[in-house]
Amino acid sequence: KSNIGHTQAASGVTGVIKMVMALRHHALPATLHADTPSPHVDWATGDVRLLTEPVPWLADGRPRRAGVSSFGVSGTNVHLILEEAPAAQAPTAEGPTTGAPEEGEAPRTAALLDAGPVPWVVSGRGDAGLRGQAARLASFVRAAQQAAGEVDREWIAGLASGLAGRSALEQRAVVLGADVHELLADLDELAETGRPSPRRTTDPGVVFVFPGQGGQWIGMGRELLPACPVFADRLAECERALDPFVDWSLREVLSGGEREWLGRVDVVQPVLWAVMVSLAEVWRAAGVEPDAVVGHSQGEIAAAVVAGRLSVEDGARVVALRSRALLRLSGQGAMASVALDAVEVEGVLPGSLTVAAVNAPGQVVVSGPPDEVAELCVRLEGQGVRARRIEVDYASHHAQVEAIEEELRAGLEGLSSHGSEVTMWSTVTGEPVGDEELDADYWYRNLR
Structure with a gap:
């Protein structure tokens, strides 16, 4: 309400949108235009306070949840509890497309959690807009660091996923870094010069x-x-x-x-x-x-x-x-996507199952007889390893x-x-x- 005032029949909807975006970006935004807390609330009791600056929203091993209330003068009383969506599952695929984003979907955070550079996409309307956006993003990240002491890789990857889903304006750049310090250095360079630090050859080809x-x-x-x-x-x-x-x-x-x-x-x-x-x-x-x-x-x-x-x-x-x-x-085989690397998978494969494709570090596809694929999925899921059947009834890249x-x-x-x-x-x-x-x-x- 302090952001845009009363919304009449749409009361509460903006709060839902705000919390959905907070869940998506793993960050709690500052409350705007509310610098002085209401005197009608006993702020000294409990652990409730206004957010005067953005803070990282760490998962702490549990799904992030938020409550949104809408109390209308006509008597409408609604309290909505939002929980972040579970990790997206791989689409059906024959091979390395497993685990890729669906059409129109931003890169999944889980794919960025492994070691290696994380990309942050920045865009703006022209050179000045791009540089300004880089400066604002750097300021946001530093504020998050200051509030939390340090931001973890999950937070960095979550921000990468959120940035990838934003509108792609005319001027675009990507900063890369293995940690927040490298990313901030690139953002500062982009904000100052309009170009991130070079990390590629001058003629990479297509x-x-x-x-x-x-x-x-x-x-x-x-x-x-x-x-x-x-x-x-x-x-x-x-x-x-x-x-x-x-x-x-x-x-x-x-x-x-x-x-x-x-x-x-x-x-x-x-x-x-x-x-x-x-x-x-x-x-x-x-x-x-x-x-x-x-x-x-x-x-x-x-x-x-x-x-x-x-x-x-x-x-x-x-x-x-x-x-x-x-x-x-058809009908003789099955395939499954497994969130392990090839060496780890080969050590636990039963019977005649084989590694059909190595999609990425920590992501392979196995194939073989349907009963053996099903048994492997159940066993790995019980051990906390994501394993999902692919919607095919044959075993490509297998002895069959x-x-x-x-x-x-x-x-x-x-x-x-x-x-x-x-x-x-x-x-x-x-x-x-x-x-x-x-x-x-x-x-x-x-x-x-």
């Missing part, structure tokens, strides 16, 4: 990164089709290349509202491939050329086409036959794939790749791809 399965959603690419001729033309080229291998329409899948295709690997993977290839063409039309490409699992097929290592026709052949072969494995090796090699017989000025980094070998390396054997190893 890399296009293509994920595995898991990023699909209803309506994907729908708005781009009529609005972006470059996207539509490249997608039409992909559709023509897919036609000999599929009995469905790429354009109809993207334009429709049915959900059934989300559960069909033989539709999901070709659709994702076509959208990725078409989006890359949009970037190129805007003048953004890749110096290198990299992809994981089926994302490598799109990477190969965009790099010029495979033709669109050969890329369509690989993704269509690869996903069709996976249908033979050997059952479709002959089919896949036969379907891709005669496939050849080409040289290109665009470097393609292989997630199969960890090395740059050779000019003629992307043959049937490579694509089998990509799935195995």
Whole structure:
């Protein structure tokens, strides 16, 4: 109320918004325009006080909670208790997209808690606005430090997540630091000069990164089709290349509202491939050329086409036959996302389970028989380790794939790749791809 006065029918809503933002940023903001406490409250009793400056809101091992009251003159009495949302779970994915943010979602705080630099995103309307915002952010952080004595990494990561969700204005910068002191030094540099301390090469180049399965959603690419001729033309080229291998329409899948295709690997993977290839063409039309490409699992097929290592026709052949072969494995396997590093996971894997993908430090995907995956998830959850089933019924990157090796090699017989000025980094070998390396054997190893 001291911020904006009476809000009549919206009474209490601004309080809810304020506390939601406080939960999100892990900070309690100062109460504005209320420097003199009301004499009608016995402030000496209990531990209640006005906040005259922002203070960090530390979790202390429990979920953060807040109460918001709305007492209307007409007799309306409401008290709402808010609790911070639980940690977001990984979306369904075939590989390293597991644990990534949903569409339109800020980076998750949990992903920033491991050791390593934390990014704080700063933006403003022009150079002066950017520098001013950096100065204000530095002042806020120092006030939080002074109030708490020191801020922990969870607070730093929470602020990073909150900043990533703010409006991206015209002038933007990112400051990086392993701790609050490094971040503040960068903020001070940005506030003074308009540029953060340099932490990269002068000519880093551009890399296009293509994920595995898991990023699909209803309506994907729908708005781009009529609005972006470059996207539509490249997608039409992909559709023509897919036609000999599929009995469905790429354009109809993207334009429709049915959900059934989300559960069909033989539709999901070709659709994702076509959208990725078409989006890359949009970037190129805007003048953004890749110096290198990299992809994981089926994302490598799109990477190969965009790099010029495979033709669109050969890329369509690989993704269509690869996903069709996976249908033979349906019902025989399962996959799970586990919040441990590869070495730790390999030490506890039962039976025939294997590490299918290493997404990041402390984040892997395992695959194998459904009962063994289920048993592992229950056991790890009981030990306090996050382990979640992925919504697939087959085991990619597992020995079960050997059952479709002959089919896949036969379907891709005669496939050849080409040289290109665009470097393609292989997630199969960890090395740059050779000019003629992307043959049937490579694509089998990509799935195995």
